[in-house]
Amino acid sequence: xxxxERYMQAVRFWLPQDQKTEVLADLEEDLRSQVEEREAALxxxxxxxxxxxxxxxxxxxxxxxGQCLPEAPWLSPVLTLVYRFVLxxxxxxxxxxxxxxxxVPGLLGAERPxxxxxxxxxxxxxxxxxxxxxxxxxxxxxxxxxxxxxxxSWDPRRLPPVVGQGAARIPRGTSLxxxxxxxxxxxxxxxxxxxxxxxxxxxxxxxxxxxxxxxAEFHQACYWPVAALLVLAAGQACFTAMHPTRVRLRRLLxxxxxxxxxxIAGFFLRGHATELRHLSxxxxxxxxxxxxxxxxxxxxxxxxxxxxLRAAFGLYRLGVKAGPAPGRGxxx
Amino acid sequence: xxxxxxxxxxxxxxxxxxxxxxxxxLREERYGYTLRKALADHGLPLDEGTLYPLxxxxxxxxxxxxxxxxxxKRDKRFYQLSPEGHRVLEQLRADWRALNATxxxxx
Numbered sequence: 389x390x391x392x393e394r395y396m397q398a399v400r401f402w403l404p405q406d407q408k409t410e411v412l413a414d415l416e417e418d419l420r421s422q423v424e425e426r427e428a429a430l431x432x433x434x435x436x437x438x439x440x441x442x443x444x445x446x447x448x449x450x451x452x453x454g455q456c457l458p459e460a461p462w463l464s465p466v467l468t469l470v471y472r473f474v475l476x477x478x479x480x481x482x483x484x485x486x487x488x489x490x491x492v493p494g495l496l497g498a499e500r501p502x503x504x505x506x507x508x509x510x511x512x513x514x515x516x517x518x519x520x521x522x523x524x525x526x527x528x529x530x531x532x533x534x535x536x537x538x539x540x541s542w543d544p545r546r547l548p549p550v551v552g553q554g555a556a557r558i559p560r561g562t563s564l565x566x567x568x569x570x571x572x573x574x575x576x577x578x579x580x581x582x583x584x585x586x587x588x589x590x591x592x593x594x595x596x597x598x599x600x601x602x603x604a605e606f607h608q609a610c611y612w613p614v615a616a617l618l619v620l621a622a623g624q625a626c627f628t629a630m631h632p633t634r635v636r637l638r639r640l641l642x643x644x645x646x647x648x649x650x651x652i653a654g655f656f657l658r659g660h661a662t663e664l665r666h667l668s669x670x671x672x673x674x675x676x677x678x679x680x681x682x683x684x685x686x687x688x689x690x691x692x693x694x695x696x697l698r699a700a701f702g703l704y705r706l707g708v709k710a711g712p713a714p715g716r717g718x719x720x
Numbered sequence: 721x722x723x724x725x726x727x728x729x730x731x732x733x734x735x736x737x738x739x740x741x742x743x744x745x746l747r748e749e750r751y752g753y754t755l756r757k758a759l760a761d762h763g764l765p766l767d768e769g770t771l772y773p774l775x776x777x778x779x780x781x782x783x784x785x786x787x788x789x790x791x792x793k794r795d796k797r798f799y800q801l802s803p804e805g806h807r808v809l810e811q812l813r814a815d816w817r818a819l820n821a822t823x824x825x826x827x
């Protein structure tokens with residue numbers, strides 16, 4: 389049955405999100421009925437070659453998934469699936485990261501960010517139109533050669549192994565560790581976060597904590613939003629510890645958390661655009677001050693970029709990748 | 721590169737009659753695989769990729785109702801005509817017979 393599961397996984401990969409559960413449940417039930425019927429006729433379980441022959445007769449996963457789509461007037465169902473996949477990859481994995489990495493720091497550092505916005509959107513629209521145009525053109529050309537895709541001569545035994553069977557369940561240990569870390573962080577933030585952790589100087593054997601006015605300002609300005617984020621993260625960890633199969637909900641909450649982190653750090657950086665443009669990492673000034681603030685500003689910038697990328701990745705996984713195993717009522 | 725025009729025409733001819741065949745077979749309750757077998761036994765083989773999207777479409781249109789039930793230790797989805805489906809089937813059957821009679825005079 390491993391081959392059958394690998395086949396289902398391959399079909400699932402290509403199916404549109406809103407059809408995964410229904411289509412896979414029907415297809416799996418049909419295939420298992422066929423296997424049962426043949427096994428009953430043979431009086432023994434099907435071997436790998438026989439299962440492969442049955443799956444080959446059913447059709448290439450791409451073709452089976454393509455049959456579930458409404459017919460597009462200009463592209464075959466199979467190529468429509470690949471086209472959608474390529475568009476998602478290009479938009480989410482290429483254009484969005486390039487936009488975040490390139491535009492956000494520039495916007496935060498600009499003297500007049502509002503005036504920089506139109507040029508930014510113009511550049512983004514230009515990239516979008518060009519990418520869509522080239523991809524669409526490429527697929528229109530590919531349409532003429534689709535007979536050479538080789539979907540008729542495939543071997544089910546070459547399908548990739550089933551992945552993520554274990555991942556559909558979040559280990560309780562992971563959730564409990566996340567809960568502990570978030571509660572500790574929350575306690576620290578609510579109580580003693582006015583001083584920076586891990587920032588101290590040792591002079592003549594005495595350990596002196598370093599103070600940063602920027603950190604104190606951040607703590608004061610973003611006290612409640614950060615506390616809310618930590619409560620959300622702790623709540624999510626607590627929930628997934630009790631419901632380890634709610635993988636999609638956990639992903640969704642993480643996206644919310646990442647977007648929140650990005651918004652908080654971005655909001656704070658907006659008030660420090662000038663310092664951001666003139667970052668100073670000179671540790672020659674003892675005690676506190678600009679070099680530590682420079683490190684902090686860089687960290688905030690990194691939070692904006694990394695949280696943005698994580699949120700994009702999380703959204704991609706929510707939108708593109710499969711949820712839990714197919715079957716009735718399995719969509720969570 | 722271009723498929724045979726005759727194949728295309730046959731496919732179109734067949735596609736139009738599939739709905740009628742499926743509705744007729746679902747006057748009694750069946751699950752997907754037995755429905756496919758019943759249609760194949762009548763000389764109308766259908767692959768999974770054609771039948772199940774069609775069943776979902778007919779269900780969305782309110783012509784079928786489906787129900788998951790445990791049978792032989794496995795969950796199976798049973799389909800059957802809805803009251804609206806029965807009404808539509810009767811109308812389509814009358815249309816089909818009239819069309820058939822007309823075509824017979826032409827052919």
